[in-house]
Amino acid sequence: MRTIATGLQFPEGPIAMPDGSVLLVEIRRGSLTLVAPDGRPEVVAQLGGGPNGAAIGPDGACYVCNNGGLHWRELGGLTIPGEGPHHYSGGRIERVDLKSGKVDVLYTHCDGQPLMGPNDLVFDKQGGFWFTDFGRIEGRVRHRSGLYYAKADGSMIKEVVFPLQSANGVGLSPDERTVYIADTYSARLMAFDVSAPGEIIPSGSPVGAARYVASAPGHCYFDSLAVDSLGHVSVATLINGCITTFAPDGQLVRQIPLDDIAPTNLCFGGADRKTAFITLSSTGRLVALDWPVSGLALNFEPRGLGH
Numbered sequence: 525m526r527t528i529a530t531g532l533q534f535p536e537g538p539i540a541m542p543d544g545s546v547l548l549v550e551i552r553r554g555s556l557t558l559v560a561p562d563g564r565p566e567v568v569a570q571l572g573g574g575p576n577g578a579a580i581g582p583d584g585a586c587y588v589c590n591n592g593g594l595h596w597r598e599l600g601g602l603t604i605p606g607e608g609p610h611h612y613s614g615g616r617i618e619r620v621d622l623k624s625g626k627v628d629v630l631y632t633h634c635d636g637q638p639l640m641g642p643n644d645l646v647f648d649k650q651g652g653f654w655f656t657d658f659g660r661i662e663g664r665v666r667h668r669s670g671l672y673y674a675k676a677d678g679s680m681i682k683e684v685v686f687p688l689q690s691a692n693g694v695g696l697s698p699d700e701r702t703v704y705i706a707d708t709y710s711a712r713l714m715a716f717d718v719s720a721p722g723e724i725i726p727s728g729s730p731v732g733a734a735r736y737v738a739s740a741p742g743h744c745y746f747d748s749l750a751v752d753s754l755g756h757v758s759v760a761t762l763i764n765g766c767i768t769t770f771a772p773d774g775q776l777v778r779q780i781p782l783d784d785i786a787p788t789n790l791c792f793g794g795a796d797r798k799t800a801f802i803t804l805s806s807t808g809r810l811v812a813l814d815w816p817v818s819g820l821a822l823n824f825e826p827r828g829l830g831h
Contacts, residue, residue, distance in 0.1 A: 525782070528801070529563040529810040534596075534603055535803040536748070537578035537644075538810065539586070540793020541826050546801050546810060547622075549575035549588065552596055552603065556586060556620055558829060559810055568829065569625040573613045577644030577694075577748065577789070580826045581676045582651040586620040587630075589642035589655055602785065602806040607661045615639035615657065617674065617681075622829045630678040637683075640667045644694045644748050644789075646703075647823050650721045651676055654684075654703050656691040671705060673722030682722055685733065693748035693789070697772065698755050698820055704737070706746035706759050713737040713746070713759060713770055738774035740764075748789035753797070753818040760787045760802070767802065778816075784809070792819020 529535075533552035541547055544561040547568070556569045556578065574591040581587045592615045595606040616639060617631040632639055645655035652675050659669035670686035671694070693706035696718075703716050703724070714734040717725040727733040737757070740746070745762040752758065756777055758769040765785045769777040784804035791801050794812075797819035801812050 525811050525813045527809055527811050528561070529559045529565060530808060532557070532559075532565065532803075532808040532810060534605065534805045535808065535810055536576055536788045536805060537588070538789055538791040538801045538803055539578055539580060539826055540791050540797075540799070540801055541829075544794070546791075546793070547578065547586065547826065548803060548810065549578055551575060551591075551594065551605070551805075554593075556588060563810075568622065569620045569627050571618060571620070571627055573616070575618070576642065577655070579645050579647055579653065580822065580824045581619070581647060581653070582824050583676065584622065584824070584827045586622055587645060587647075587653065587676065588618045588620060589645050590616045590618055591641040591643060591658065592616070592660075603808065604786075604806060607663075612660075615642050615660075617642055617645075617655065619676075630676075631674060631681050634672060634681045634683050641669075643692050646694050646696050647676075648696060648700055648721055649823050651824075652721050654694050654696070654722075656688075656694045656705060658690060658692055658708070671703070671716070684722060684724060685716065688734075692746060693759065695749050695751045695757060697751065698753065702772070704749060704751070704757055706749045708745045708747065708762075710739075711744050711746050711761075712739050713749075713757060713774075736774075737772070738770040738776070740768045740779070741776075747787070750790050750792060750800075751820045752792065752815075753820050756817065758790060758800075760789050762786055762788075767800070780813070782811075783807075797821065
């Protein structure tokens with residue numbers, strides 16, 4: 525494992541850039557940040573709230589799930605997120621122009637209901653994106669989560685699955701016939717069969733359309749995920765601090781231990797996409813390690829920041 529950057533403020537949502545840098549969010553800082561190959565961070569845009577998942581869209585802009593802000597604690601030298609603060613600014617989907625740093629808010633509501641805590645997103649080949657809303661805990665009240673689909677131009681947003689328990693990471697299979705979600709508190713990888721962009725196939729089951737794929741051994745939570753070229757799904761696994769990789773049939777492929785209780789996300793980059801960039805959030809680090817399989821190519825590759 526190679527440490528690229530330290531001192532980041534709860535990094536998440538990494539995107540490998542063509543020049544070897546990594547674009548990511550710093551949730552606690554409220555920023556979209558570019559980490560150079562030598563580890564130097566540069567704030568691209570100040571978003572406020574709690575920027576979470578990030579992805580490049582068909583227009584080359586960066587689209588960000590913003591959870592509206594979290595409460596933070598320092599515990600034994602680690603940064604730990606908690607329940608929402610009084611300055612919660614509302615969940616939203618944002619678009620960041622990477623050349624100018626201009627931020628536009630695309631969505632704050634769906635069918636009249638506010639987005640509570642957008643968490644992660646993935647673009648399909650058609651240029652639309654699936655995203656999860658983790659929900660929110662406010663005192664004794666738990667706002668439930670869901671799976672959504674939207675267009676990048678701000679013209680359409682729809683609720684596809686509701687309610688879910690704690691939908692976090694989201695990804696698509698290589699053929700885009702399956703959308704995966706990682707559920708945090710149950711530590712389950714779930715799947716939905718896709719019939720068309722933003723449409724899933726009803727299962728006929730009274731418990732919903734989700735297919736159970738796998739769980740990780742031991743006490744853990746799931747965070748975000750990434751899919752490789754073989755269709756394996758790698759899930760950032762909290763508490764026991766590792767990356768857990770599953771085959772589409774649920775078989776455990778590998779589990780790679782890390783020295784942080786909160787690895788929150790990973791992406792693939794470098795030569796042949798065989799470098800995994802991982803955000804170790806409670807210790808504020810971005811690290812890299814060699815990966816045995818090429819990551820799945822993104823539908824919309826980053827083009828650089830233009831400066």
